[in-house]
Amino acid sequence: MFRNGQLHVTSTVPLEKIEVYSKQYPNLIHIDPYFGTYYLRVNVKKAPFDNKLVRKALSLSINRKEIVEKVAKGGQIPAFSFTPPDPNSYFPPTTLEYDPVLAQSLLKEAGVSQEKLPTFEYLYNTSEGHQKLAQAFQQMWKQNLNIDVELANTDWKVYLSRQNIGDYTIARAGWIGDYPDPKTFLDMMVSDRGNNQTGWSNYEYDNLLIKAAQSPSQEERFKHFYKAEQILMEELPIIPIYTYTRVYMLNQDVKGWSPNLLDSHPYQFVYLER
Template identity: 45%
Template sequence: MSKHLTKMVALLAILSMTFLAACGGGSDAGGTEEAKQVLNAGYAPSEPPDLNPNTATDSTSGFVLRHTMEGLTRMSEDGQPIPGVADKWEPNEDGTKITFHLRDDAKWSNGDPVKAEDFEYAWKRVLDPETAADYAYQLFYLKNGEKYNAGKADKDEVGVKAVDDKTLEVELEKPTPYFMSLTSFYTLFPVNKSVAEENKDWAADAKTFVGNGPFKLKEWKHDEKLTLVKNENYWNKGKVKLDQINLPIITDAKTGYQQYKSGELDVGDSTILPTELVASALEKGEAKSDKIPASYFYMFNTKEKPFNNAKIRKAFALAIDRKSIVENVSQGGQGPATGFVPWQMPDHAEEKPWVETREDYLQPTAQADEAKKLLEEGMKEEGIDKLPEIAISYNTDEGHKKIAEAIQQMWKKNLDVDVKLNNMEWKVYLDKTKSGDYQIGRLGWLPDYIDPMTFMDMWVTGGGNNDTKWSNKKYDKLIKEAKSTDDQKVRMEKMHEAEELLMEEMPIMPIYFYTQNYMQQDYVKGVKRLPDTSTDFSEAYLTGK
């Protein structure tokens, strides 16, 4: 998934009955005229950087997009693609050609019909090299998609075509077992072609935003809050019980926690759960925790000394005590990361969790002696007697800060290296890491679909999300081979080999595997927490306290 990083204001009560509903005094599932179904949700730890699905890359933006837009499919609670805008589809015998049939009643929030050309337009815009979309590679599965992105094919040669208003024909380069799941990811959402062509900044303001999902964007007070309301034009509006979702931007988890405790918030993720309170909140049953297929890690800028050297990178990775971090810092049931592909991600050939079908590349505790040895060897190779100033960059968040402080101490103790800490606002942080203006940066990676490839293909040479700028021809070859077959045994073998290489070269250093920690008032019902780690409120509702 996208970045959130990776992780995850007071509210204004406009009407008294809205305030009562928001505090849990709402009606039953169907709602009443006396009390509207208004949910106050703590899921925005920062201003969403980008609400255009063509270019969005982070989980905060993704949360809003998943509720205001919809792709050809949606993800079910068991991780399978189910009908979304498309009510049926027909693959050919080898799965390289899929014909999607769009619902007759699929509409945009402005009343326009959702057309097949809206998908064709959006997908080709993602691939357009001028768009410079980080997630363009998620559409390289299309026939000539990668070539068009590289300027080696014409737009009309890309394998997506609107046959008519309600028929979309998709042609793939190779059979891709997870492509149907990928169609529920926001990069593959449609964009209203006529709206976008009239106003290129349509997604930057609530007044011009047009979506096709269960909710629509009513208000966006930048750096303060977003308000979503039920979309009366949504094809499945009968299943949508909430009238409104209030999303205050909560930059301080302590503030969010107090708002939840006072009843101002009905539900929230780590946005409203301070790190130091996670353990006690879980113990008291105040919060809940689920293992999810996501990885928290640090990345190196491999183009800048000293982290152009693999031995130095590995030395810093081995000097981290991951067990201590999850037990004493994050304290939310996370697991020490022994590789990059996380727990809960399946190995489709062995039909077991991925982590059970490989050796541990990293140990839970620090390997200080080996780390010192590698650091000395790396510095000798680079011809340096002293390291330059080292800095960890992270986006403003108390949890990220505490992890950075813990690692800072570990590197001082185990490597005798002094480290500076740099924190910055989320959008600024994304811009800095994208431009290579950092040494070491934090990131969280959530799955875009349920397959190990969603973790592995981001590190290919020139990849849109490869902010390490690391490049390895053998790695690229392994990923290409894994993508060139639908034989699950071959695919998994190639990706295991690629992960082993990744952990040997160490352009990234995994820290822990995530849990999804959240708080939810008892009167909030019908919330879906999906295998891709996203939270779905499309069928949620409030009951009385």
């Protein structure tokens, strides 16, 4: 419909079309930063993933640069923290580099040999993009850790239900910030939050979020957030993969459309110029 002139802006671009449209319509396709993170949720109640060393080994075995360049292919940025960088000048800790050799040594340290690692299930909701990412993770974990992964593709309702009741091992997840502040991400992982869904609980983490809420200055808030995120990235009940981008087509007649992290476009300021 967009190419026929029936639409002036699209909500997205299919994964398989991004590269094609980038060549055919370089002035019409847009790839903007977006305040969100694609990540993996780990059920820490299930052995051996109750051991943070095993979770860290999984993370270190994922080549995020290859994921964004060869699989996602939408200008995404490899995520080495849960919070996207620079919401009001907050810069999160970054400790999740690709290192399969270290990953293998962490498994040994955890007392888990590659031969004894159980086959586990990776849960994702139906989507071509999610499927390609799932297959990439499956291949990397097999290649780097010799782990066999079964892919479980379900509809949205089943996908949500299984996570709500803890019936999963690792599941794909994503979060778009409600407002430009680290709190909208870090609050999710407080022990009693409904969006946590990992079984993970950490008193020090929870307390740092309370201290941040009581802080009189932005500088002090960010110090507490930083310490909390260090704990989160050390424990890894979630494994960040990449920071989202917003990929869409925009007709050149559209004016007043300003890219922004929250993808918010008040239409009283948007107009057509012909």
